[in-house]
Amino acid sequence: xxxxxxxxxxxxxxxxxxxxxxxxxxxxxxxxxxxxxxxxxxxxxxxxxxxxxxxxxxxxxxxxxxxxxxxxxxxxxxxxxxxxxxxxxxxxxxxxxxxxxxxxxxx
Numbered sequence: 428x429x430x431x432x433x434x435x436x437x438x439x440x441x442x443x444x445x446x447x448x449x450x451x452x453x454x455x456x457x458x459x460x461x462x463x464x465x466x467x468x469x470x471x472x473x474x475x476x477x478x479x480x481x482x483x484x485x486x487x488x489x490x491x492x493x494x495x496x497x498x499x500x501x502x503x504x505x506x507x508x509x510x511x512x513x514x515x516x517x518x519x520x521x522x523x524x525x526x527x528x529x530x531x532x533x534x
Contacts, residue, residue: 430451430521431447431448432450432519432521432525432526433445433447433524433525434446434456434523434525434526434527434528435526436460436463436528436530437527437528437529438530439466446459446460446463448519448523449519450519450520450521453518454519455473455514455516455517455519456480456518456519457473457480457513457514458515459514460480460482460514460530465530466530467480467514468480469514469515471515474496475500475516476496477500478500478501478503478504478505478513480513480514480515481501481506481512481531482513482514482517482528482530483508483512483529483531484510484526484528485528486525486526488523488526489522490512491516491517493512494516497512497513497516501513506531506532511531514528
């Protein structure tokens with residue numbers, strides 16, 4: 428049975444949006460942002476080979492550790508903060524209900 432969750436995304440203008448996200452489609456955060464037509468490129472198609480889907484996680488939800496590939500991409504990205512993550516590496520699960528993210532500035 429499908430369980431939808433709600434995520435809160437703050438865009439680059441500072442407006443917060445409530446996004447409904449399915450958890451039964453194996454989607455990641457980058458794909459969700461693109462489906463809502465937010466300016467998240469995901470140039471590499473979600474392979475952690477670019478940083479065009481960088482977000483800042485502003486809530487205290489437990490997330491998987493960054494992979495070596497994600498760490499490597501963030502090491503080369505602009506505007507990286509302690510809470511930076513690649514949206515393509517955050518898969519939508521029921522545990523992420525209420526997750527708060529901020530789109531990183533464009534490079």
